[in-house]
Amino acid sequence: MRTKSVLLRAAAGLAVSSLVLTACSQQSNTGTDNSGDGDDKPTAFGYPEVENTEITEGKPGGTFRLGIVEPTAIDPYNAQESEGMLVTESLFTGLAHTNPDGTTEPAAAENWETNDDCSEWTFNLKTGNKFHNGEEVTSASFKRGWERTTAKAAASDVAYHFDQIEGYDAIQGGSATTLSGVDASDPKVLKVKLSQPSCEFYMRTAHTAMSPVPTVAGAADNQAYNDLPIGNGPFMMDGPWQHDAGIKLKRYEDYTTGDKAYLDAVELTILVGDETAQQKELDGLNNGQFDWARVPPNQLKTTRDKYEPQDGWISKKTFGIDYLQVAVTKAPMDSADARKAVSMAIDRATISEGVFDSSRAPATSWVPGGYKDAYQPGVCDACEYNPEEAKKLAEKAGLKPGTEINFQFNTGGGHEEWTAAVKQQLEKNLGLKVNYSGVEFSDMLENQKQPTSTGIYRLSWGGDYGTPGNFLQPLFATSAIGTSDPNAPATGDNRGRYSNPEFDKLIEEAAASKDEAERNELYKKAEKIAIGDDLANIPMFERQQFRAYDSSKWGNAGFMDFHENPPLDVIFQK
Amino acid sequence: MAKFITRRLAHAVLVIIAATFLIYLGLFTLGDPFASSGEKTVPPEIQEALRAKFGMDQPFFMQYLTYLQNMFTFDFGIDFEQRRDVADMLATAVPATARLALFAIIIEVIIGLTAGIIAAVAPYTFRDVFITIITTLGIGIPVFVIGIGLRAWLSGEWIFPAVPRSFTVETPWWQEIILPALTLAILDAAFIARLMRGSMLEVLRADFIRTARAKGISERKVIGKHAFRNSIIPVVTYTGVSLGVLLGGALITERIFEYQGLGYLLVRAISQHNNPVIVPIVVFAVVVFVLLSTLVDILYAYLDPRIRLH
Numbered sequence A: 001m002r003t004k005s006v007l008l009r010a011a012a013g014l015a016v017s018s019l020v021l022t023a024c025s026q027q028s029n030t031g032t033d034n035s036g037d038g039d040d041k042p043t044a045f046g047y048p049e050v051e052n053t054e055i056t057e058g059k060p061g062g063t064f065r066l067g068i069v070e071p072t073a074i075d076p077y078n079a080q081e082s083e084g085m086l087v088t089e090s091l092f093t094g095l096a097h098t099n100p101d102g103t104t105e106p107a108a109a110e111n112w113e114t115n116d117d118c119s120e121w122t123f124n125l126k127t128g129n130k131f132h133n134g135e136e137v138t139s140a141s142f143k144r145g146w147e148r149t150t151a152k153a154a155a156s157d158v159a160y161h162f163d164q165i166e167g168y169d170a171i172q173g174g175s176a177t178t179l180s181g182v183d184a185s186d187p188k189v190l191k192v193k194l195s196q197p198s199c200e201f202y203m204r205t206a207h208t209a210m211s212p213v214p215t216v217a218g219a220a221d222n223q224a225y226n227d228l229p230i231g232n233g234p235f236m237m238d239g240p241w242q243h244d245a246g247i248k249l250k251r252y253e254d255y256t257t258g259d260k261a262y263l264d265a266v267e268l269t270i271l272v273g274d275e276t277a278q279q280k281e282l283d284g285l286n287n288g289q290f291d292w293a294r295v296p297p298n299q300l301k302t303t304r305d306k307y308e309p310q311d312g313w314i315s316k317k318t319f320g321i322d323y324l325q326v327a328v329t330k331a332p333m334d335s336a337d338a339r340k341a342v343s344m345a346i347d348r349a350t351i352s353e354g355v356f357d358s359s360r361a362p363a364t365s366w367v368p369g370g371y372k373d374a375y376q377p378g379v380c381d382a383c384e385y386n387p388e389e390a391k392k393l394a395e396k397a398g399l400k401p402g403t404e405i406n407f408q409f410n411t412g413g414g415h416e417e418w419t420a421a422v423k424q425q426l427e428k429n430l431g432l433k434v435n436y437s438g439v440e441f442s443d444m445l446e447n448q449k450q451p452t453s454t455g456i457y458r459l460s461w462g463g464d465y466g467t468p469g470n471f472l473q474p475l476f477a478t479s480a481i482g483t484s485d486p487n488a489p490a491t492g493d494n495r496g497r498y499s500n501p502e503f504d505k506l507i508e509e510a511a512a513s514k515d516e517a518e519r520n521e522l523y524k525k526a527e528k529i530a531i532g533d534d535l536a537n538i539p540m541f542e543r544q545q546f547r548a549y550d551s552s553k554w555g556n557a558g559f560m561d562f563h564e565n566p567p568l569d570v571i572f573q574k
Numbered sequence B: 001m002a003k004f005i006t007r008r009l010a011h012a013v014l015v016i017i018a019a020t021f022l023i024y025l026g027l028f029t030l031g032d033p034f035a036s037s038g039e040k041t042v043p044p045e046i047q048e049a050l051r052a053k054f055g056m057d058q059p060f061f062m063q064y065l066t067y068l069q070n071m072f073t074f075d076f077g078i079d080f081e082q083r084r085d086v087a088d089m090l091a092t093a094v095p096a097t098a099r100l101a102l103f104a105i106i107i108e109v110i111i112g113l114t115a116g117i118i119a120a121v122a123p124y125t126f127r128d129v130f131i132t133i134i135t136t137l138g139i140g141i142p143v144f145v146i147g148i149g150l151r152a153w154l155s156g157e158w159i160f161p162a163v164p165r166s167f168t169v170e171t172p173w174w175q176e177i178i179l180p181a182l183t184l185a186i187l188d189a190a191f192i193a194r195l196m197r198g199s200m201l202e203v204l205r206a207d208f209i210r211t212a213r214a215k216g217i218s219e220r221k222v223i224g225k226h227a228f229r230n231s232i233i234p235v236v237t238y239t240g241v242s243l244g245v246l247l248g249g250a251l252i253t254e255r256i257f258e259y260q261g262l263g264y265l266l267v268r269a270i271s272q273h274n275n276p277v278i279v280p281i282v283v284f285a286v287v288v289f290v291l292l293s294t295l296v297d298i299l300y301a302y303l304d305p306r307i308r309l310h
Helices: A003-011 A083-089 A139-149 A168-175 A223-227 A274-286 A298-308 A335-343 A348-356 A387-396 A414-431 A441-449 A471-478 A501-511 A516-533 B002-029 B044-053 B060-072 B086-121 B126-140 B143-154 B173-204 B207-214 B219-233 B234-249 B251-256 B262-270 B275-303 B305-309
Strands: A063-069 A096-097 A103-105 A107-112 A120-127 A189-193 A233-239 A246-251 A267-270 A292-294 A313-326 A404-410 A433-439 A458-462 A535-548
Touching: A063 A083, A063 A274, A063 A292, A083 A096, A083 A233, A083 A246, A083 A267, A103 A516, A103 B207, A107 A414, A107 B060, A120 A139, A139 A168, A139 A189, A233 B173, A246 A404, A267 B060, A274 A292, A274 A298, A274 A535, A298 A433, A335 A387, A335 A414, A335 A441, A335 A535, A348 A414, A348 A535, A387 A414, A387 B143, A404 A414, A404 A441, A433 A441, A441 A458, A441 A535, A458 A535, A471 A501, A471 A516, B002 B275, B060 B275, B086 B173, B086 B234, B086 B262, B086 B275, B126 B173, B143 B173, B173 B219, B173 B234, B173 B251, B207 B219, B219 B234, B234 B275, B251 B262
Parallel strands: A063 A267, A404 A433, A404 A458
Antiparallel strands: A096 A103, A107 A120, A120 A189, A233 A246, A246 A267, A292 A535, A313 A458, A313 A535
16 A cells, blocks of 8 residues: 555554454553663553454344545545545455455455466456346456556556556556456456566455456446446445445345345445544444544543443554655665664654553564564664664764754654654754654655655555565565666655665565465565665554444454454444 | 715725735735645646636736636636535535524524623622623633533434434434534623623613603613613624624534534635635635625614714
8 A cells, every 4th residue: 555545544543562462461561651660671562452353153234334534436446545445345356355364365266376487377266246236247347447447547546556467568558458468258267467477466456456347337437437336245335425425335135256244234424634533433433323433542542441341442453664764875874874873763662652652562673563474573673772872883874963864754644743753862862963844745755756865754654465575575676666767756666765686586586486485484584684684764663553343233343354444244233 | 874885885895805805815826726735636637627717827917807707606616625516515515604603693692682681781780790700601611612512411412413423314404503503602692791781781871761761661661672772783793793704604613513514614625725615715704704794884874873974
């Protein structure tokens, strides 16, 4: 997920815990009470993870209500932030599905296979499934959807998910109207040829951008369909999207691709004002209007106190990280020592206590804990606060007191306080002269792209698919800079312009490996290089999410899906 | 009287021209109102259409005239967020705000006048002191405190709708209006009560009241007719001004109760940098305010013939 919905992400309260993955260990490690003892305390502060992923059998019925902010789109061609995903995932079932734990499993596909170098993929579809309008879902429905999204005229923000497929450049450039790498000649089989082979391609098919669409969808600019998408998912639209007001979904009774939903209906009330939406969601939960809510950072404690005893509290580390992006090719941050000096001069724990009431955990790795098999806590040894060592490293790297360093953040996202604390610590611990500036988010991205960009920037990153590679390749691979000219703007997501052939080779090997365990090992090695050795970006806080819901009324609602939304497909009314 | 009205209207037109010009200067010449800013990039085709609509390639004077023409023909362009016709958005928000404003005014005038008269008729008695204390509180407590308090205690109870609520819950408009109208009315009612008390106390000491009483006119008539009409002038002014302000949208109150009026629309538009929505709301607020104060002046002259002569 690109860093678009930064407001949502920023506002979302992040908190934390030690690595207790077992639910309900709710005592004592709440951090706020063991502060200031000066000891080398472990990461045991913040809120423990609490979730209940056990799925039990329910019965049909009930209307689940929640508040969301107005999505960019609910049509798969441009659905992008978690709100859009919530609706689109309910309306559509793609080839694969990403589980809450980050694993990927077949959905509309029965199974898939690939050739030796992972350049050709064959998806065998489940047959006999129908769109909400009765049209059969075939391989052509997928090809139609994919071409609709990647067509130049669609100007889709999510088309880049298709960039490994042969013919992508031609259709994006407008010189072709079809994706030449996609073969739908057999209605039961979808064949895909990749120009950039990847053994993880199947994971991408879980993204809503890769949903099938019926013939009535037309081109991406079909407004009637944009507001009333007809899909093949467990829910269907109940009337068109009422902009700024709400969206109603009802159960699709003839859903056969997977288990039918229990809920009769879902009512999504659109709350206006991104900054206050979380507060309204919580107000709505408390006044009985909504059944599920996010929690504003300043109400984490009271909400937890109220909902945890009634099992209506969800607290989970998810797939995301807050970090400082570094322009690694330009002085003064062009050496690993300089970056480590800066990182070690930042006291993440104190910032978390002072600014976030200890609800965010200091990050000690880059790949989030959600990817259990690739998680390496402590791989960032320079993430530990050590002002003495920081000074030594700074001296070695020529980061003398008085050195100027640019530090930019985006305004309006709730980042003012913690970035200001970082600035203060850099000034105090290293004597740097920090040119600290807040700009609009779009301007900050533009600044980072420029060849003249220097210093550090505040950013966050969230996962799109269930692979740790999604946290490494787009941000650190040489190819992800988007240009080989150091004097041209960076067009990819690797705007810090980190480049290390060794890292690139490991990522390539991982993409070419069919064995998941082997891939994870390669990713771990790659992370060790980019973060442990080179510290190409500076990890700050792990992402943790909190939700409250009414557990007396709803079953199977004790966890979040991969996009941090309620699992509408399994929730039932008690 | 006709001459007086013409003169006042001419003033109003002048003020409106000056005000719209200042708004124009502020919004258009100190930067491009249709440029991207904030999180979302404004689609280039929308920017272009708006620039064309507002004639931004033309000389300054023509630009201003085009803007005036757009404002007074209700042709505002499309908004950045939803790509909806701004005129349509205003067409639903203006009546909502007007309803709220009128309701609030009715409540505050009834409560304010009654309390003011009761206090003035028997000054320095318990009743008077009691009303004085209550009105001091009413004026002293900020409107957002009253709003949030009413929302926390009453919304979702009895007939008062919950805030926020699921969009499928239908609520009659009058239920939706009660709490925000009360919130708005409390402050103004307190103020009106004080104005009325002060002004009436003064009038009651006047010679013509003594004369009226001496003539044996009933006390009810003395208060209700002679004193009332003469002491209501400051209240009329204040109410007019207050109505003018309310019609421009009650930003805080509408936001607290998520009441879909002009004020809430403006708050949202500002946070989204949605200039095509901001521009007409601001202009509308100014025009309504000027027209209402003109109307008040005229009413004033009708109530107090002396003013016409000046």
